[in-house]
Amino acid sequence: MITATVEARDNYLTHEYGVKSWLLTKDHKRIALLYLASITFFFFLGGIFATIIRLELLTPPGDLVSSQTYNKLFSLHGIIMVFLFLIPSIPATLGNFLVPMMLGCKDLAFPKLNLLSWYIFVVGGLFVLYAMLIGGVDTGWTFYVPLSTSYANTYVILTAVGVFITGFSSILTGLNFIVTVHRMRAPGLTWFRLPLFIWSTYATSVIQVLGTPVIAVTLLLVALERGFHLGIFDPALGGDPVLFQHLFWFYSHPAVYIMVLPAMGVVSELVSTYSRKKVFGYKFVAFASVAIAILGFLVWGHHMFVAGQSVYASMVFSMLSYLVAVPSAIKVFNWTATLYKGSISYDTPMLYAFGFIGLFTMGGLTGTFLASLGFDVHVTDTYFVVAHFHYIMVGGTMMAYLGGLHYWWPKISGRMYPEGWAKLSALVVFLGFNLTFFPQFIMGYLGMPRRYHAYPEEFQVYHVLSTAGASVLAVGYLIPAMYFIWSLRYGPIAPDNPWRATGLEWQTSSPPPPDNFEITPVVTHEAYDYSVVEEMTVG
């Protein structure tokens, strides 16, 4: 391994100092860190709500908090985790940091717009926080009408405006990525030489750009209806509440893919690097990302099987929903095939990647259960659904996010994290996660409805298991938070390419210089060509 001489070289962290240099930065790497700090804050805030929810559910009667407070807790947990953590998680942090470096360019196409996106995100977040502090919101993250427009006595408009604003942050980030991928690739970096992380981020950006405006305008209508007592979605005045759900899920179902597609991209990178093999069926994996982005827009009606949607439409949506399983399965099979006969090393990021593949598969397969009309009617609004989407979002996205954060941490910070602790935390997260959410499949199947703060005694055993798991999971998340901060000062200095990975981001120093590369790189190989790295290390 090459001995690193980080101190000697100018890098993006030491290039400028002071609060102002951070708040006015146009450097995509620094903006990524601004996002990292903000979404970590929101993650732990959302986590606190989850903790109180789990504590309340420890006992059958609703004794810890009132039912109204409980409604606010799960609403804020959902809103904060979905809009302020999961949606920006991988794209805005790892994506921002990596997209220009993987493409071999100096920055995103529109650096000022990138900074603006972060400010928009913060303003939207502040709206939600302000609503939370003065009394919260109790509609659930879905803002269903007529509850949100006519009946809720909480701060719906403020929260909706907050979500509306963060939506624009998401749109502008997506726009920036699409233009960058099209126009800023290094010489020789053709579409089929791109890392799969770029393909999946690109597909995500398409969803962000084409989906987000619809929820923005829908929330605008909700705010107008509530503010001016209109009847756009109010059945008493001739409006149609089911139409609201159509518009809401047109974005919010593809939003699931905004969360999980970048995670798939991260896993492709990890699986390849730690088995030292080219990703099996590169083109299939690449096109599967695009296919998921497109098919994801055709299936939203499966959230509305019991909402009063026409049965015939439900049948169409049910059949279309199964289609999404095809590209998802292609990905899982191809990762597994990549492992075959690879020389696998079990570093921390790889442990997270394994966790992702297993948990995503379970989350995805239970998703096909839910796509089938008959079964869905049975388990709608039960913990089965809750378990299903937490397997995708926490078991999938969160696992990949942590895996990616570990994998690129040496590049981001220039320091290594403590491997022993990291492996331990990966294990704790995996065990804690399963203990939290697996019992929820069972109790949901047995009929435990979601969003209830009191429940019959026969469900208590599952809730106790789940709460126990949640506390393990919380520990699993706190350990990395601590050793990442520790490593900033005390971690061993990271070499430029600690994992001997391919990809342009590893060819520059750790941490990278302000303009990413000393000279614009020229790409002459396909992605994941490990023979090139071996040559470089030997020769």
Next chain:
Amino acid sequence: MAEHIVTKKQYAYVFVILLVLTLGTTVAGNMDLGPFNVVVALVIAVIKASLVVLFFMHVYWSTKLTRLVAVSGIAWLGLLLWLTLTDMISRGWLGVPGK
């Protein structure tokens, strides 16, 4: 990308056609064409919109990528309308028991 400068004359032709079509749609709107009022109004609107997109917005001379972006925006709006309408149109097909 080859630079293409559209002349003021070309713009003026399009402009005049747009004005004529506006007049046309207003006149047609005041005649009773039965169910075809909607059709005529929308067809004229689509023609006008296409003229603006193709000539004022230079899509006629633009790259494939720009066209793809424009078409995707419209196609996704189509998806939204199409799948929402599958529900709205078929809502009443199955009678409600007891009603």
Next chain:
Amino acid sequence: MANHSLALRHQFEDVAQQKDASTLGMWIFLATEILFFGGMFCCYTVYRSSYPHAFGIASNHLEVLWGAVSTVVLICSSYFMACSVNSAATGYRKALVGFLVLTILLAVAFLVIEMSEWYLLYKEGLMPGVNFTYKGIDPGHVQLFFCMYFAMTGLHASHVTIGIVILIILAFRAYADVFTPAYYTPVEISGLYWHFVDLVWIFLFPLYYLIARHLQG
């Protein structure tokens, strides 16, 4: 800004790449805008197909003449914007400033007409949530028509307002001689935005003013 090769920002390799990127960015933004308005167009389509009769009655409360005049005003404005782009590309500064000012004036005229219409509807008691006193046939669905009318024309008017602000900044920069045939991307992409605003109105006009005109009287 005297030397326009300096207008190249550091992340780009050359001017062509920068121009391409800006134009593509604007088009993607417009695709977003299509769906932003699209959500409301979807509501309109669903409600109009469900309650054609009520929508017909309500539509006849709008003044078709003013709708047509607004359309003409906006198309003229769009035409002058196109001429601005042409002047910028061919390097006629005075023509550029002149056309931009014409574009802005017509945009303001459009807003004045629209706000007068709003005011008249308000006086007539046809503004849901503020002053709605309609007691005729099917008031619920007539209310729905006017909710969608004000929401959509309001969203459109907010875009016109933003457009005016952008065009004023552009006119001042053009007056300061910032643009040359080698660098006029801001004029071009603002033009794209402005034509899009026109485009939305091209659909709003028939959908709200014309579609039920023949049912009148």
